[in-house]
Amino acid sequence: MAGPDYLRRTAITRLSVSEREADLLEETIVEWQRGANIATSVGWTNSVTDKRRLQSLCYDDIRDQTDLGSQHTILACFQAAEALKGIHTRKQEGREYSMPEFTSPTVTYDAKTMTLFDDGTVSLATTASRIRCELVLPEDEEGYQYQYLDSEEWQITESTLTARDGEYYLHLGFRKHSSESETDTAEDRTVLGVDLGIENLAVTSTAHFESGRQLLHEHREYEKVRKGLQRTGTESARRTIVRRGDREKRHNRDYLHRVSNRILREASKYDCTHIVFEDLTYIRDAMASSPRFQQWAHRQLVRYVSYKAEEQGIEVEFVDPQNTSRRCCDCGYTSQNNRVNREVFECKSCGSTANADYNAAKNIGWKFVRCGQQHSQRTGDSQLALKSGTVKPNRGFAPYPSVDSGVEAENTDKPAS
Numbered sequence: 001m002a003g004p005d006y007l008r009r010t011a012i013t014r015l016s017v018s019e020r021e022a023d024l025l026e027e028t029i030v031e032w033q034r035g036a037n038i039a040t041s042v043g044w045t046n047s048v049t050d051k052r053r054l055q056s057l058c059y060d061d062i063r064d065q066t067d068l069g070s071q072h073t074i075l076a077c078f079q080a081a082e083a084l085k086g087i088h089t090r091k092q093e094g095r096e097y098s099m100p101e102f103t104s105p106t107v108t109y110d111a112k113t114m115t116l117f118d119d120g121t122v123s124l125a126t127t128a129s130r131i132r133c134e135l136v137l138p139e140d141e142e143g144y145q146y147q148y149l150d151s152e153e154w155q156i157t158e159s160t161l162t163a164r165d166g167e168y169y170l171h172l173g174f175r176k177h178s179s180e181s182e183t184d185t186a187e188d189r190t191v192l193g194v195d196l197g198i199e200n201l202a203v204t205s206t207a208h209f210e211s212g213r214q215l216l217h218e219h220r221e222y223e224k225v226r227k228g229l230q231r232t233g234t235e236s237a238r239r240t241i242v243r244r245g246d247r248e249k250r251h252n253r254d255y256l257h258r259v260s261n262r263i264l265r266e267a268s269k270y271d272c273t274h275i276v277f278e279d280l281t282y283i284r285d286a287m288a289s290s291p292r293f294q295q296w297a298h299r300q301l302v303r304y305v306s307y308k309a310e311e312q313g314i315e316v317e318f319v320d321p322q323n324t325s326r327r328c329c330d331c332g333y334t335s336q337n338n339r340v341n342r343e344v345f346e347c348k349s350c351g352s353t354a355n356a357d358y359n360a361a362k363n364i365g366w367k368f369v370r371c372g373q374q375h376s377q378r379t380g381d382s383q384l385a386l387k388s389g390t391v392k393p394n395r396g397f398a399p400y401p402s403v404d405s406g407v408e409a410e411n412t413d414k415p416a417s
């Protein structure tokens with residue numbers, strides 16, 4: 001059992017391996033499955049689910065019959081014990097059960113079988129010698145993996161090697177002590193609001209802007225070429241369409257992955273516990289007519305952010321987008337007339353101006369903060385993360401203590417670039 005006093009996170013990274021290293025990993029996977037299956041069958045026959053007892057029962061068998069090293073033999077016994085415990089529970093609950101079998105291409109690693117180095121490489125025990133290979137990490141230092149890899153607080157713990165489509169991945173397990181204060185304020189939430197759009201693909205309440213222009217431009221170029229080819233109508237044109245279509249999809253997914261990484265980065269930079277999007281099932285004014293490509297991009301982006309957030313223990317929530325583009329986030333005045341044009345928001349009541357999407361992002365986050373407030377049983381504080389500070393209902397704006405370059409006006413407009 002994992003103690004309750006640890007926070008746990010997983011960071012996934014691909015490995016760069018040579019052919020020889022790939023062979024060794026493949027062999028280790030096969031031997032690991034065999035070892036775990038031997039332990040399972042011994043435990044099954046002898047009704048043993050305790051990991052240490054199982055280890056003493058079948059350690060020698062596994063060493064004799066497989067090429068696993070001593071520590072991997074022990075880990076395989078532990079893994080089998082876990083699985084047998086699960087079956088024991090099923091049995092007690094009167095559900096169907098059968099002997100577990102290890103077939104998935106994975107291997108468990110721990111501190112004795114794996115070492116992470118500061119230079120972005122990892123050394124892994126295999127059935128033969130150890131191999132040392134590179135972690136394939138995002139180049140732009142915006143990958144969420146860095147906050148665990150580069151941290152003094154997070155310690156590496158049990159991790160899993162996985163093979164998929166001829167590639168090898170490490171699911172690196174990290175843990176850190178959850179301090180008193182974190183438990184005390186468990187109910188507190190810090191919210192990052194995100195507005196999705198076309199000109200701006202995504203804008204956060206902390207004034208991080210992701211332009212949608214490049215994606216849209218490339219999509220239009222692709223459409224032009226596709227239509228041209230379609231008119232040609234030849235077999236080779238058809239093949240080219242398919243090929244280019246695949247390439248465009250891959251390219252767009254990569255692009256959206258990078259955008260999602262930067263949104264996650266933004267959330268962790270501001271210690272956000274929640275990322276809030278508008279609910280895409282609502283059809284909002286400007287989006288009603290948005291082309292299918294945009295809708296696809298938005299859904300895809302939300303999906304990427306959602307699963308990456310889950311890995312980091314950040315929750316993704318959705319709010320009804322009604323009025324988020326018409327409401328002034330400074331004074332709350334809501335009117336269609338506040339929206340001067342697609343880009344500019346100008347409040348007809350208090351006169352405050354802002355980039356329209358940025359204003360919407362703050363409203364989206366704020367909606368979620370306020371709805372938490374309305375549930376009377378909630379005791380924790382919720383706050384919206386802005387560029388220069390946080391806002392709480394009833395308590396207003398509080399600047400971040402460590403903003404170095406003086407106080408930045410919160411109506412900061414879109415950075416000129």
Ligand SMILES: [Zn+2]
Nearest residue numbers: 328331347350
């Ligand atoms: Zn206003």
